[in-house]
Amino acid sequence: xxxxxxxxxxxxxxxxxxxxxxxxxxxxxxxxxxxxxxxxxxxxxxxxxxxxxxxxxxxxxxxxxxxxxxxxxxxxxxxxxxxxxxxxxxxxxxxxxxxxxxxxxxxxxxxxxxxxxxxxxxxxxxxxxxxxxxxxxxxxxxxxxxxxxxxxxxxxxxxxxxxxxxxxxxxxxxxxxxxxxxxxxxxxxxxxxxxxxxxxxxxxxxxxxxxxxxxxxxx
Amino acid sequence: xxxxxxxxxxxxxxxxxxxxxxxxxxxxxxxxxxxxxxxxxxxxxxxxxxxxxxxxxxxxxxxxxxxxxxxxxxxxxxxxxxxxxxxxxxxxxxxxxxxxxxxxxxxxxxxxxxxxxxxxxxxxxxxxxxxxxxxxxxxxxxxxxxxxxxxxxxxxxxxxxxxxxxxxxxxxxxxxxxxxxxxxxxxxx
Numbered sequence: 001x002x003x004x005x006x007x008x009x010x011x012x013x014x015x016x017x018x019x020x021x022x023x024x025x026x027x028x029x030x031x032x033x034x035x036x037x038x039x040x041x042x043x044x045x046x047x048x049x050x051x052x053x054x055x056x057x058x059x060x061x062x063x064x065x066x067x068x069x070x071x072x073x074x075x076x077x078x079x080x081x082x083x084x085x086x087x088x089x090x091x092x093x094x095x096x097x098x099x100x101x102x103x104x105x106x107x108x109x110x111x112x113x114x115x116x117x118x119x120x121x122x123x124x125x126x127x128x129x130x131x132x133x134x135x136x137x138x139x140x141x142x143x144x145x146x147x148x149x150x151x152x153x154x155x156x157x158x159x160x161x162x163x164x165x166x167x168x169x170x171x172x173x174x175x176x177x178x179x180x181x182x183x184x185x186x187x188x189x190x191x192x193x194x195x196x197x198x199x200x201x202x203x204x205x206x207x208x209x210x211x212x213x214x215x216x217x218x219x
Numbered sequence: 220x221x222x223x224x225x226x227x228x229x230x231x232x233x234x235x236x237x238x239x240x241x242x243x244x245x246x247x248x249x250x251x252x253x254x255x256x257x258x259x260x261x262x263x264x265x266x267x268x269x270x271x272x273x274x275x276x277x278x279x280x281x282x283x284x285x286x287x288x289x290x291x292x293x294x295x296x297x298x299x300x301x302x303x304x305x306x307x308x309x310x311x312x313x314x315x316x317x318x319x320x321x322x323x324x325x326x327x328x329x330x331x332x333x334x335x336x337x338x339x340x341x342x343x344x345x346x347x348x349x350x351x352x353x354x355x356x357x358x359x360x361x362x363x364x365x366x367x368x369x370x371x372x373x374x375x376x377x378x379x380x381x382x383x384x385x386x387x388x389x390x391x392x393x394x395x396x397x398x399x400x401x402x403x404x405x406x407x408x
Contacts, residue, residue, distance in 0.1 A: 008310045012296065019298035080292025083272055087288055088311070219273045 005088045009095040013102035016075075017068075027064055027110045034060040035118050046123045053122030054132040054183045061111050061136055062172055065143040066165050068107040072099060072148065073155040073214060082155075082218050093211030097203075100148035100210070101141070108140040131186050135195060139179040142199040145206035146171035152213035174198045221247045222283060223358050223389050224269060229278035231264050238264055239408055240277070246389045248357065251380065253400060254393040256408035262393035263291070263362050265408065269391060270360050286358035291366075293347035295335040301346040302331045305353060314354045321352045325375070340367035348376060351383070359383060361392040373398075 038056050042048055073096070076082040085095050112133050119129040150167035154160035175198045181191035223246045230240035238261030246252055254262045267273040268280065270288050295304050305318050322331050325345045330338055335346070344367045351359060359380070365373055377400065380390050394400060 002313070004313050005311045008307060012307055016296055016298060075296070078292065079296060080290050080294040081296060083267075083270075083288060083290055083292070084294045084308070086272055087270060087286070219267075 002089070002091075005085075005091050006094050006098055009085065010098040010102055013072075013099040014106065017072075017103050017106040026068065027107045028114070030064045030067065031057070031060055031111050031114055031118065035121055038122075049122045050124050050128075053119070053124050054128060054135075055180055057111065057115070057118060057132065058135065058139070058176070058179055058183065061108060061140050062143050062176060064107060064111070065104075065140070065147045066161070066168065068103060069100075069144065069147040069151040070161050070164060072103055073152050073210075073217070074160065077155045077217055082214060086215060086218055092214055093207040096148065096152060096210035096214060097145070097207040100144050100206075103148075104141055104144040108144055109137070112136045112140070128183070128186055131192075132183055134192070135179045135182050138199050139175050139195055142175040142202040143172055145202040146175075149206050149209045149213065152210040152217065155214065155217040171202075175202070223248060224280075224282050224391070226269070226275075226280045227278055229265070229268060229275045229280065231261055231268065231273075232276050233261075233264070242278070242406075242408075244269075244391075244406065246358070246391060248387045248389055249384055250389045250403040251384055251401070252389075252391045253402040253405045254391065254408060255405055256393075260408040262408055266290075266360050266362050266391065266393055282358065284357040286360050287351050287354075287356045289347050289351070289359075289361045289364055291362055293335075293343045294350075295338075295343055295346060297334065297336040299335050300330075300332045301327045301335075301338070301342070301349065304335070304346050305349050308350050309353045312354045316353055321349050324352070325349050326371070341369055341372060344368055345372065348379070351379065357388045359388065359390045359392075361390065363393055363395060365394070365398050 034056065039049060042052055073082070076085070086092050088095065115133045115136060116129055124132070147164065147168045150164040153167055154163045157163060175195065178191050178195035178198055181189065182195050185191050224244065226244040229242040229244070231238040244252070254265060256262050264273060268275045270286060299307065302318060302322060305321060309316065309318060322328050325348060327342065327345055327349065330342050335343055348364065364376055368376060384390060
């Protein structure tokens, strides 16, 4: 199997995600907005913020994935790049997967890196911050992959944001639940393993789904 | 192998309408086949089937060799410049050809570093045509390739097609009625 198409699809998607979505600013704005608004909506009790904070950010990550993925395959379909990728010897599933990973790196990974800073604002204890970062890092991949399946299925539909949410949210649930439990247990239970399993499952299952959906969208 | 494409009894439907059926197409090395027909007659659909982008509703399709595809949409990302686009696909295909030379040949030297959202339709079309020169592939599938090109562009593309065919390649192109082009065969849909 040739690796050059996958390598360069990844690079193109990174540049595109960076150039198209205002780069880092969108996720930073999204998470920054969450951080600023949550104390107003939940109250300023520091005990409450420290408990609820990691879960709220976890939710923000899930929603951020939905916001950014709407254009990822739709743009490819409209500008004709999808036609070219599909003609690359059956690599479309892998190409779709690396495009999603590129989007995760640009839009999801910033949350992982910002967690220590946000954690300070929410007064989350240091150990809990490390757990939360691990959960966001591994679980986020799963969110973006399922969101990618939904985005691929609705690639040919204009203003597909709502449809993407409706399709993707049921698939988010296992990851959502295990991630929240892992944050609550803070390394004491087995939920982190289940979270990892749900991400691995998404890594295995989502790419062929995306590939098939994209072929259908181009047909 | 002389035969590059062989299709028998192809059919396509859009909704409840039959675009074409029992269509036989063969393409050999050195041939130019033109698809003519009014708007909506299925030229693009047929080309997409030949490219493997779309499944025929009936019939058998065999392709013996790799193909280049130029569709209505050029495949340029909005941030890509002609130089970046050609370099990207050269990298994907592992081609070692000289991008600068191709840019010069397509008269794209001046806008070579302009992002595609600022390019004219003709410049985008030229960039897409540049992909044909990145890698030697026997089959060229061109969907109204002369669209948006100026007179000089028409001549350039005609020269490219003739050079490709005389080097043993083959072309299937969908064309508008008025464009003159010497061809081995014409198929009206």
